[in-house]
Amino acid sequence: MKKLLAFIICVVAAANVWAGDNDNYIQVDWYPLCTDSVGWNIYTGGFVIGWDNASGIDVNMGRSIDIGWLNVIGAKFKTRHGQRITMGVGIDWRNFRLSNDVRFHKDGENLSIVPYPDGAESRRSRVKVFSLTVPVLLRQRLFSTVDIFAGPVVNFNLHASMETAFTLNGEKVKDTSSKIHQVPVTVDIMGGVKWKFIGAYVRYSPCHVLQERYAPAFNPFTAGIIMGF
Numbered sequence: 001m002k003k004l005l006a007f008i009i010c011v012v013a014a015a016n017v018w019a020g021d022n023d024n025y026i027q028v029d030w031y032p033l034c035t036d037s038v039g040w041n042i043y044t045g046g047f048v049i050g051w052d053n054a055s056g057i058d059v060n061m062g063r064s065i066d067i068g069w070l071n072v073i074g075a076k077f078k079t080r081h082g083q084r085i086t087m088g089v090g091i092d093w094r095n096f097r098l099s100n101d102v103r104f105h106k107d108g109e110n111l112s113i114v115p116y117p118d119g120a121e122s123r124r125s126r127v128k129v130f131s132l133t134v135p136v137l138l139r140q141r142l143f144s145t146v147d148i149f150a151g152p153v154v155n156f157n158l159h160a161s162m163e164t165a166f167t168l169n170g171e172k173v174k175d176t177s178s179k180i181h182q183v184p185v186t187v188d189i190m191g192g193v194k195w196k197f198i199g200a201y202v203r204y205s206p207c208h209v210l211q212e213r214y215a216p217a218f219n220p221f222t223a224g225i226i227m228g229f
Helices: 002-019
Strands: 039-055 065-078 083-097 102-107 110-115 121-141 146-168 172-177 185-195 198-204 219-227
Touching: 039 083, 039 198, 065 121, 065 219, 083 219, 102 121, 102 146, 102 172, 121 185, 185 219
Parallel strands: none
Antiparallel strands: 039 065, 039 219, 065 083, 083 121, 102 110, 121 146, 146 172, 146 185, 185 198, 198 219
16 A cells, blocks of 8 residues: 555646646645635544443443444535535444443353342443444534534444453453344434534434344444544
């Protein structure tokens, strides 16, 4: 990849040198890249960090983190009336950590939630999900520096894992699995408000994270901050 990028840069530079003062040489127009002009723009941005909760299971929201990049690469269309539509491809990593009273337990193909053994200490149990995301968000300018935004986010859930760890009678016990049957594709509804380059968002999914026949059914809800959007 680095060699290809270096080759492209050399070709562009050589073309400009070769042309000299000739007005007919090819010029690369970088104007649409990461701008906010009226019309279509190449776009990147939307770094999010939030805290996950879920209906259906007992989640410790303070220790369940959502980290994502809404648009690694995408497109933005801006109208003359303050509307912007952004769409692209991003990444997201969610962590659902249970309260200290219960834990995830894998038995064969099935994942369940059970109590810890009596006397268990240093308890932690979580499910992590990594997704490729496709957000389509409509932004409306309210004031000169304030926007509101909302829209669907499609998640292609590429990987999920479970980990439970605790100490019992002085011995460390750890249970892990990377085959917990996540739902391959889910859809979230996302919305929020932005001031300049920082804002707040909420995100809810009517879809279950894990397949019901293999695991407990739960729907995630996330609240957090968004930057560079």
